Amino acid sequence: MVKFFVWTVALLCAVSGTAEDAYRRITLQHPKELTLEAGGIAPMPGGRLAVATRRGDVWIAENAYSKDGSGVVWKKFANALHEPLGLAFHDGDLYVSQRSEVTRLRDTNGDGVADEYRCIAKGWGVTGAYHEYTYGPKFDVAGNMWITLNCTMGDVVLPNRDWRGYSLRMTPDGKWQPVSGGMRSPCGIGINPEGDVFYTDQQGHWNSACGIHHIAQGRFHGHIAAFASARLPGAPFAEPKELVENVPVAEAAKRMPIYKPAAVWMPYRKMGMSTTDMAYDGTGGKFGPFAGQFFVGELTQASINRVFLEKVGGEYQGACFPFMERFQSGVLRLEFGEDGSLFVGETSRGWSSVGSKPYGVERVVWNGKGPFSMRTMEARPKGFRCTFTQPVTKEAVMAAKWQMRSYTYEYHADYGGPDIDVKEPEVRVVDVAKDGLSVELEIKPLRAGCVHELTVKGLHSTEEALLTPEIAHYTLNQIPTQP
Structure with a gap:
């Protein structure tokens, strides 16, 4: 166990064009030898925060709600994981995504270290291609577990790519099925109190801009790599007889009914370049005047944006707004804590960021005033x-x-x-x-x-x-x- 104190802490206010003086950022201090590339974060009871690192460890921070970020106690809980890019605390246990499975971690003897690693979900394709990430898990109000799978990028033909670029829902009885497909790099999952599930996707092939998409049964979100699994048993849609392309997205959706464009587009550069996680503000006003909206991470520009959603004609659409900029590293993970503050997990390894540091964890706290937005x-x-x-x-x-x-x-x-x-x-x-x-x-x-x-x-x-x-x-x- 390592206890780490710091003698100076910068409490940074938001900058011009953001939430101005209404919020402050607190850096959770950690020992220099801890490479805190936060691929997943999960608040736990008792003022603790679990952090999964991209190098395969899970650490638990005691005193995570420190007013100045000092006095945090870090203890390694688990290790030897395969690039975890998601972490959740559910029904008393930690669930972590690895490339090839979702694993439940348990400490059965009470020594503060996981001694049971149990596979909860597996069976999707993994080839070793660089971008074959597994994101999640997130749990909905019915107890279903959701994950999203990065598609295999590039033109290389590889075997065993089943369900790359799909969303998967696992019911409490342990059965999973693909729900939608056509995702490029679905880094973040968000769920509202009604149980509706959303994901973020990043600009690239078949995506002119980053976006927020509503996951629903049978939807094709746009990336054609998903057609590689469209003939598998249980596929949520069939490959269209004609691929409609080189037309505006609304026209493509009319002519290709399985295609559902983004509920909210995040215009490139103006609203970021690499959209990541989603966190629903269910704090009841503890985080300011935006309760009921999503906060969305942005990696390249080391910032956070805000998204308002509404239903029109039975479908979600809405608006996005800049929120806070100049985090210390690329914003990859977001989770609200038990006091209504927002934990921000950060890393720039593998993806460049304007942040001044390579990794870390910060906490955003509302000061109770403003902003005028x-x-x-x-x-x-x-x-x-x-x-x-x-x-x-x-x-x-x-x-x-x-x-x-x-x-x-x-x-x-x-x-x-x-x-x-x-x-x-x-x-x-x-x-x-x-x-x-x-x-x-x-x-x-x-x-x-x-x-x-x-x-x-x-x-x-x-x-x-x-x-x-x-x-x-x-x-x-x-x-x-x-x-």
Whole structure:
């Protein structure tokens, strides 16, 4: 057991364009000899945090909620795992993803070290190709365990690639099945209280931008590597007779019904370059004014974004907003702790990041004040309704500068892709709520199947705070018919 104290700790506030002074970051200190490349994190009872490292160990941190990050006690709980990229604490046990299986770890004699490693799920293809990661597990409200499998990238023909690029659901009785496919690099899984499951995917071949996708039975998410398993027993969809490509994503979805584009696109660079984990804010306000939304990690830009989801026509869509930047390393894992703070697991090994350190764990804490931000952006038949965390006056709204760009993406085999079919619609403020907490906007033209990028400059709240961030991106897959 190693006890590590630190004499100086930097408590960093969010920077310009983020949550400003409303949040602080605390670095969990660890001994120099511990290579804390956090591939998985899992809060545990009693103020503890479990961290799985990409080098195959699981460590448990005592005093993980230290006010300044010092005095954390680290003890190795498990080792010899194969690049774990997910960790969960469920019904008193730790579950860790390895490339070829999900393993349950138990300490049966009470000495603080796992002595039982039991395989809980296996059977998908593993070839040794670099990108064949296994992400998860995450448990839904019914006790089902979810994992997602990175597709085998490149044109190399390899055997034993079954279910690469698929989501798998394992029921409590131990049976698993593929639910959807067509994933490229599905690094993060998020589940809301209703039990709906989402995953993040990264820009690349067949993905012009990163995105948040809703997992549902029989869906094809876009990457054609999944067709290699489409003829297997239990496949959730059949390979289409005709692959529709080189057209806008909305048109591809109409002509190829199994294809479901992202519920929310995360525009490249503007909202990150390598989307990672998802954490649902079920803290009831302990983490600020964004309860009921997802916080989404970004590896390359070492940042966290925020996603608001709503259902329109029975399908999820919504908006994404920048949240916090300049974490010490690439943000790979996110989990809310028992006090409502957000743990951030970080690593840059194998993937570059703008962070100043190669790895680590930080904790984000709300200070109870602010920020003044756009809380939600909701679709309306003629435009959008924007709500705020602080009230505004009609005079302030009319004095601000409201601008919009709308665009879409092409569904194609190329690596990533630019905004296409770009327009600059007219934005008109049609109403400001009496309480000052919402604004109704009319957009001409309002276009289904497009991202609507809203910029608001110079808007102040009644408390004289400047709106931050100034930008939001709504993926309008469908225009609602009723307000």
